[in-house]
Amino acid sequence: xxxxxxxxxxxxxxxxxxxxxxxxxxxxxxxxxxxxxxxxxxxxxxxxxxxxxxxxxxxxxxxxxxxxxxxxxxxxxxxxxxxxxxxxxxxx
Amino acid sequence: xxxxxxxxxxxxxxxxxxxxxxxxxxxxxxxxxxxxxxxxxxxxxxxxxxxxxxxxxxxxxxxxxxxxxxxxxxxxxxxxxxxxxxxxxxxxxxxxxxxxxxxxxxxxxxxxxxxxxxxxxxxxxxxxxxxxxxxxxxxxxxxxxxxxxxxxxxxxxxxxxxxxxxxxxxxxxxxxxxxxxxxxxxxxxxxxxxxxxxxxxxxxxxxxxxxxxxxxxxxxxxxxxxxxxxxxxxxxxxxx
Numbered sequence: 001x002x003x004x005x006x007x008x009x010x011x012x013x014x015x016x017x018x019x020x021x022x023x024x025x026x027x028x029x030x031x032x033x034x035x036x037x038x039x040x041x042x043x044x045x046x047x048x049x050x051x052x053x054x055x056x057x058x059x060x061x062x063x064x065x066x067x068x069x070x071x072x073x074x075x076x077x078x079x080x081x082x083x084x085x086x087x088x089x090x091x092x
Numbered sequence: 093x094x095x096x097x098x099x100x101x102x103x104x105x106x107x108x109x110x111x112x113x114x115x116x117x118x119x120x121x122x123x124x125x126x127x128x129x130x131x132x133x134x135x136x137x138x139x140x141x142x143x144x145x146x147x148x149x150x151x152x153x154x155x156x157x158x159x160x161x162x163x164x165x166x167x168x169x170x171x172x173x174x175x176x177x178x179x180x181x182x183x184x185x186x187x188x189x190x191x192x193x194x195x196x197x198x199x200x201x202x203x204x205x206x207x208x209x210x211x212x213x214x215x216x217x218x219x220x221x222x223x224x225x226x227x228x229x230x231x232x233x234x235x236x237x238x239x240x241x242x243x244x245x246x247x248x249x250x251x252x253x254x255x256x257x258x259x260x261x262x263x264x265x266x267x268x269x270x271x272x273x274x275x276x277x278x279x280x281x282x283x284x285x286x287x288x289x290x291x292x293x294x295x296x297x298x299x300x301x302x303x304x305x306x307x308x309x310x311x312x313x314x315x316x317x318x319x320x321x322x323x324x325x326x327x328x329x330x331x332x
Contacts, residue, residue: 002329002330002331002332003247003248003249003328003329003330003332004329004330053242053246056242057235057238057239057242060220060238060241060242061231061234061235061238064220064225064226064229064234064237064238065219065223065224065225065226066225066226066227066229067223067225067226067227067302067303067304068227070225070227070302070304071227071228071302071304074304077116077120078116081115081116081119081120082115082116084119085115085119085155088155089151089154089155090115090148090151090152090155091151092112092115092148
């Protein structure tokens, strides 16, 4: 199954469970407190996911390594390379 | 195993206007391989560069020998990365293929050690883990990179931390199999390779790499890239 397929299945499953419980006709409803928590649940989850995303990306952005040493090393390599290749007859 | 029982590494370098960088990359690669004692060849696949890339590749061939530097050009214009790799692989005589950019973005490092460690089918460079990282990126570029990677991880759950890097080592048979299966263009193609590899059960090892921003030449990354990245990501999401 494709990733899209998995998402659609998952959403369909959770969505129908939620709808069955939250939007049930008067005779089949769960008790009032549960319903109050259940009805806005999709929105809560969305907001929670949004916060998680921002926090994660923010954290990763902050801890993104800057490779000072690698850059300096590379510059050295470049000089060495140019010198050596010129010696071997390369015309740049 | 290649003939003689020892491993041989074929490095594929697709180039377009890399006249400045090419000698330096070749020199770094040759030195790295010589120091580690591994047998290698470098296959340069040039897309008709107007800046003299081919001419400098020929000079390098004379210096290093034509068993080490192999020049193959393509007469088409603006080939895709995939075409370059297919073309390059036809001439590769090693049992491992290394794919990297010829633009000095990738600090040459020792992938084969990692491969031996875990006998991996694929070893991929990652900028996001360990002491991997970048140099010369402003905040905006880092944010886009991390954001795009986050979306990719959520949607594709690929099991690898860096999908858009292009410094990778593959077993030759593995690369051939993946090339048959992958249909995307540009660097979405790189992403598709990892996703398909996972699906086919290949093992993937990761090595931290330092992505030093282009020292010479112009970066080929433009604003359109973000849009095409998203389109490609959604396509992969829907088809893999």
